[in-house]
Amino acid sequence: MNLDFSPDELAFRDEARAWLAANVPAEPLPSMDTADGFVAHQQWERRLADARWSVVSWPEEFGGRGASLVKWVIFEEEYYRAGAPGRVSQNGIFLLAPIIFDHGTTDQQQRWLPSMATGETIWAQAWSEPEAGSDLASLRSTATAVKGGWLLNGQKTWSSRAAYAHQGFGLFRSDPSAERHRGLTYFCFPLDADGVTVRPIAQLDGEAGFAELFFDDVFVPDADVLGEPGDGWRVAMSTAGNERGLSLRSPGRFCATADRLLDLYASVLEPVERTSTATRVVDAWLRAEAYRLYTWGTVTQLAGGGDIGAAGSVNKVWWSELDVALHETALDLLGAEAEVASTWTDGYLFSLSGPIYAGTNEIQRNIVAERILGLPREVRA
Secondary structure (H helix, E strand, C coil): CCCCCCHHHHHHHHHHHHHHHHHCCCCCCCCCCCHHHHHHHHHHHHHHHHCCCCCCCCCHHHCCCCCCHHHHHHHHHHHHHCCCCCCCCHHHHHHHHHHHHHHCCHHHHHHHHHHHHHCCCCEEECCCECCECCCHHHCCCEEEEECCEEEEEEEECCCCCCCCCCEEEEEEECCCCCCCCCCEEEEEEECCCCCEEEEEECCCCCCCCEEEEEEEEEEEEHHHEECCCCEHHHHHHHHHHHHHCCCCCCHHHHHHHHHHHHHHHHHHCCHHHHHHHHHHHHHHHHHHHHHHHHHHHHHHHHHCCCCCCCHHHHHHHHHHHHHHHHHHHHHHHHHHHHHCCCHHHHHHHHHCCCCCCCCCHHHHHHHHHHHHCCCCCCCCC
């Protein structure tokens, strides 16, 4: 693993750093889980896209810069270091787009990727179902073949961004007689289609960061099936690898939070009180730095032709627990001030969902135990 950047990579970093310094809003945008905040974040996506910073690793024909994986990680570090807004388009750009590049047709790439890059179309992930959250293979929503396409029926829940998003993507059972992991098909669909009902779900802060989706004979044409019918599980697993592994949770986010924690530690406590919390602050910062170095090791592995595989589950447990630790330490430093709404409070509330979404940490530990450590499979009823 070589941590020395080339002159070209250093120039890329300097260009990104300069643009972000000149363009990141001075004041935080409203929450993207509100109607006004959603629009404000869409406008930020447009601004990024106009300067070709919204999808730096994509091919130029779709709005990117064709940047390497190393440059992508560099950009992510600079993005979070600059305190730039959260990405309202992250479901599409980081979860769906890699699938469209790998499994989508030329027509699908041309129809969906450009508007995703500009933020004009925001995508919602529609995987979880009642009684089928992390156990994705037990989903019961169905797809029935009809002339020219499929009819979707069923219910999805905890669909992030769905309250305001325009398009959704998810798995449906297209062959009820097949085994759990077979007979699933991956669909993309508009959220304003006939038969789709979107019911927002309020989070701890009262805003609708999620929604339930209900499908009542929703017609989806064959042209909007990703991959082959019945092959949805294999297609979806590459999405899950992206979410749990590298693409969605780049280390820049946690390193920037750790640096803010150091600043907070230096500013809010009297010297005599610092000794009692110093160990926790240092531990949180070191864990963030360890995750950064581990990620660079992963980048080296991928650049050499390897893949993340089950190690994405290790990443997921690490970053989700790290996020909670960073924010819990900050709230303890703030003491009674933590009762007042702040970015630390908002961050803490969001961090609590980390061990649950992208596959619960219990599921990830099972994957690590069975696929990496080779331990006996869990006995399931």
